[in-house]
Amino acid sequence: MRLIVMISGSGSNLQAILDAVQAGELAAEVALVVSNRASAYGLERAHKAGVPTLYFPLKPYKDRGADRTEYDADLAAKLSPYQPDLIVLAGWMHVLSPVFLDQFPRQVINLHPALPGMFPGTEGIHESYEAYQRGEVEHGGCMVHYVIPEIDAGEVIQQAVVPIHPGDTVDDFETRMHQTEHKIIVAAIRTVIDK
Ligand code: GRF
Numbered sequence: 001m002r003l004i005v006m007i008s009g010s011g012s013n014l015q016a017i018l019d020a021v022q023a024g025e026l027a028a029e030v031a032l033v034v035s036n037r038a039s040a041y042g043l044e045r046a047h048k049a050g051v052p053t054l055y056f057p058l059k060p061y062k063d064r065g066a067d068r069t070e071y072d073a074d075l076a077a078k079l080s081p082y083q084p085d086l087i088v089l090a091g092w093m094h095v096l097s098p099v100f101l102d103q104f105p106r107q108v109i110n111l112h113p114a115l116p117g118m119f120p121g122t123e124g125i126h127e128s129y130e131a132y133q134r135g136e137v138e139h140g141g142c143m144v145h146y147v148i149p150e151i152d153a154g155e156v157i158q159q160a161v162v163p164i165h166p167g168d169t170v171d172d173f174e175t176r177m178h179q180t181e182h183k184i185i186v187a188a189i190r191t192v193i194d195k
Helices: 012-022 041-048 059-063 068-082 124-133 170-193
Strands: 002-007 029-035 053-055 086-089 108-112 139-146 156-163
Touching (some): 012 041, 029 041, 029 068, 041 053, 059 068, 108 170, 124 170, 139 170, 156 170
Parallel strands (some): 002 029, 086 108
Antiparallel strands (some): 108 139
């Protein structure tokens, strides 16, 4: 199975995928790593693993007043030649429109640091932690789901509870979150492969 992994930051989930492939735990290959941020350390992780990378920022489109869908269309056109079986959004901080998603029907999955229906958007970790402090939730969680135009709302592939303990700082919780994410992101890809 040919994977394209899309990132915007550290890429620790990308690393979990690369390690699983390397260890023979995933019958897949990472054909390309895409980032919309030049500073994303995940690009370095890809280089170290000998995986091709594509840096494709939105800014030039915004600077010339082009529509985001133009960016999405061009991005899809750049990825199609790699003939991905699965596109994995692992900390990819850009909402993809149907212009992109329609090119890869049921082939785009996303990792989100909250349980289904909880805290959509980019602040799932902090919002979960604060809700716990207010006594509104008992724990956090994370999930991998198919991407649909509605943010963080597609069919769930894998999910896991992430405990929060009374003495936790938000960093303690975030560390536990990432450890759990690294497991479910690989499990989710394996689930799709085994379908
Ligand atoms: C993860 O917590 C993911 O849930 C969120 O962004 C973070 C990416 O972390 N969308 P990394 O770049 O994989 O380390």
